[in-house]
Amino acid sequence: MSKVTLVLGAGIIGVSTAIHLARRGRSVVLVDRRGAGEETSFGNAGLIQREGVVPYGFPQELGMLIRYGFNNRIDAHYHASAMLKLVPFLSRYWWHSNKSRHQAIARAYAPLIENSITEHQDLIQAAKADHLIRKDGWMEIFRTKAKQDAELAEAERLAREYGVSYRALNREELAKEEPHIRGDFVGGLKWNDPWSVTSPHGLTMAYLAYFQSLGGRFVKGDATTLDTGASGRGWKVKTDDGMVEGDDVVLALGPWSEEVTRKFGYRFLLGVKRGYHMHYAPEGNAVLNNWTMDAERGYFLAPMEKGIRLTTGAEFANRDAPKSPVQLARAEKVAREIFPLADRLDAEPWMGARPCTPDMMPVIGKAPRHEGMWFAFGHAHHGLTLGPVTGRLIAEMMDGERPFLDARAWSPERFHP
DSSP, X not given: OOOEEEXXXXXXXXXXXXXXXXXXXXXXXXXXXXXXXXXXXXXXOOEEOXXXXXXXXXXXXXXXXXXXHTOOOSXXXXXXXXXXXXXXXXXXXXXXXXXXXXXXXXXXXXXXXXTHHHHHHHHHHHTTOGGGEEOSOXXXXXXXXXXXXXXXXXXXXXXXXHOOXXXXXXXXXXXXXXXXXXXXXXXXXXXXXXXXXXXXHHHHXXXXXXHHHTTOEEEEBOGGGOEEOTTSSSEEEEETTEEEEESEEEEOOGGGHHHHHHHTTOOOOOEEEEEEEEEEXXXXXXXXXXXXXXXXXXXXXXXXXXXXXXXXXXXXXXXXXXXXXXXXXXXXXXXXXXXXXXXXXXXXXXXXXXXXXTTSXXXXXXXXXXXXXXXXXXXXXXXXXXHHHHHHHHHHHHTTOOXXXXXGGGOGGGGXX
């Protein structure tokens, strides 16, 4: 009889993990309180970021910290009322972002990123989701030569050390790439390796359908009810279909992971970076060809299925605080100056919370003190990018195989939880 495995959380991490476990002959029950991919995985820039080997660090320069302190930027915003609670996480995040430590973290993080495209390609083909994928990279555009020179120097370093591919664009080449972008941009940087997704939710749903074709089961339920099985072995959780039991459980709950891990005595210093998006129609015959970031301002424009998606940077706030889409309002004002956006297409701004660890790397591996419990969370800005590679690693470890990557750098035990 095949092992029954519970996967709690049906975002891109959980669905990808469920697929890899089902492929290995397990009976897998995927559990989420909502539909698949309706939380953090729903709202992102839609990039599989092969170039993203360096995770987003906390600013180190005093001048930059002072500018952020004014709390009037697009790329970052904070709730003053939440800062005292966030100090433990932010202080450790700042410490890990020191230049030498950050570079060491990037080297440890890189193998996950380097395998992101190939692992997605495996699932994209199996799920027949090629229609959702573009393979022509994404672009940064620059308002100043100083910013462009700095970013091109960093791109050259990444190309040399990690094998990523990029192309510098002068003013004329940028205009050819994006004839409807206006403004005094001096040029751009085109990252060639990443793939883009025209509907991140659509991709999660395609992966879910593939999981179900393998015999997997998706049910709605409450992960916070997780408990040990009736005999003291295995695991059980309450669902709309009644109590479901399994031999093993994977916690892939994103920013809600801390609630369940804490119940079992684990203490992860997990923070959140909230983010917002809105879709717009283009004016007239205007076309946006590339996934495009306005580098100095810190917002993203992405040509999605639903329309042009405008995404914001990070909001530091309590996870469940009411929406405060001030960054979106700031970004929209600037974005309308550079591209002809027409009406908003969503009834209200979408908001999600990215789960972040202070060392900027995910938690992937076995729970130190509980048999049959596994962790897969904390992917911050790269959840979409790292879903399939995480799923494969977890499945290999759970089945006692030698993981295709050395996963020690991402082990839960590094936090001594």
